[in-house]
Amino acid sequence: MRLLALAVALLMSAQALAAGPAIVVRGLFKNAVLLEVDGEQRFIKVGDTDGHGITLLSADSKQAIVEMDGQREVLTLNARVGGRYSAPVAHSVTLHRNLRKEYRAAVQINGRSMEAIVDTGANLVALSGRHAEALGLDYKAGRPTVVATASGHVKGFLLSLDKLAMAGIIRHHVPAVVVEGGFPKDVLLGMSFLEQLNMREEENILTLSPRY
Numbered sequence: 001m002r003l004l005a006l007a008v009a010l011l012m013s014a015q016a017l018a019a020g021p022a023i024v025v026r027g028l029f030k031n032a033v034l035l036e037v038d039g040e041q042r043f044i045k046v047g048d049t050d051g052h053g054i055t056l057l058s059a060d061s062k063q064a065i066v067e068m069d070g071q072r073e074v075l076t077l078n079a080r081v082g083g084r085y086s087a088p089v090a091h092s093v094t095l096h097r098n099l100r101k102e103y104r105a106a107v108q109i110n111g112r113s114m115e116a117i118v119d120t121g122a123n124l125v126a127l128s129g130r131h132a133e134a135l136g137l138d139y140k141a142g143r144p145t146v147v148a149t150a151s152g153h154v155k156g157f158l159l160s161l162d163k164l165a166m167a168g169i170i171r172h173h174v175p176a177v178v179v180e181g182g183f184p185k186d187v188l189l190g191m192s193f194l195e196q197l198n199m200r201e202e203e204n205i206l207t208l209s210p211r212y
Contacts (some may be wrong), residue, residue, distance in 0.1 A: 018037030023054065025064060025075045026211065027199040033064040033075075034058075034199065041195060077198055083111030092209035093167045103206045105189065108165040109135055114187050116166075118206065120199075125161065125176040131187055132178045139178035147179050155180050164193055169210050171196055 027034030031046045033056055041196045042050060049055040057065040057072065080181040095103040095118065103118040109127075112135050119126075126147075161174045166189075174210035175192040200207045 007160055023052070028059060028061050028064060028077055029201050030060055031058075033066075035057045038191075058203065061200050062191075068143050073153055077200060092207050093169060093206070095206045097204040097206070107187065107189070108163070109187070110137075110162050112136075116187035116189045118194065118208075119188040119190055120194060121154065122188045122190045124158075124190045125164065125174055126188040126190055127176060127178050128182050128184055129178060129180045130182050140176065145177065147177060149183055151183075154162070154183070166208070169197065 015109070022036075022038050024036045025033060026036045026041060033044055035042055035044060035054070037050065037052055037054075044050055044054065044056045046056050046058060055067045055069055057067055059065070062076070066073055066075060093105065095105055097103055105116050105118065107114055107116045114131065114135075127135075127137075127139075129139065137159070139157045140158055140159035143160050145156045146153050147156035156177045156179045158175070158177055161176050162172065163176045164171050171193060192207075196211055198209045198211055
C-alpha cells in the first residue's frame, strides 16, 4: 500500500508539473526579456510580473533572472523555466547598428536581393509598391487594407512572400504588406519574420538565429 501511495503521489506531481505553462526564453535584452508562454510571446521588463506569476528580476544580453512560485532561476537563450536547457541553434546572423541606430541586413525575397531594416515595431514585413514591382509581385491581387504612416493613412495590400532569406535563415510563406507608392523607402523586417527568430542585442550588435 505504501508503494502504491508513493506511486500515486509521484504521478500526481508529474501531472501537476505537466499542467504548468510551457515557458521558453526567446530574446534577451537589457532590462527586458522576450518569453514564449504556451506558444504566446510577450515582453517583460524588470520588475514586471506576467499573468503566470513570472517576475523578471534582472536581464541583459546573456541571461535573465526570474522568480516563479517563490523560486529564482537563471535563464539563458532557449532555456525553459523549470526544464532542461536547449542547445543554441548553429546558424546565426550578426548585425551592427549604424549611425542612424538602424540594423540593416541584406535579404532575398523570392530569390531577389534587397536591403532591409530590422523593425520590431512593425507587425508585418513591409514593402513599398516600388519594391513589389521590382520583385515582380502582383501585389494588387492581395487583400486590400489601410496602413497608418507618418503622413497619414494610405492604401496597402496584404499578401504572403513565398520565400524570405537572410544569410542562412530561410522562412517560407511570410505574411507581408505592400504600401502603394514609395513608402517605406527600405524593406522593413517586421515581426511576421522576426517572431520566428531568437534575438539577442548587446553593445549595438544584434544576433538573430532561427528558432526551429
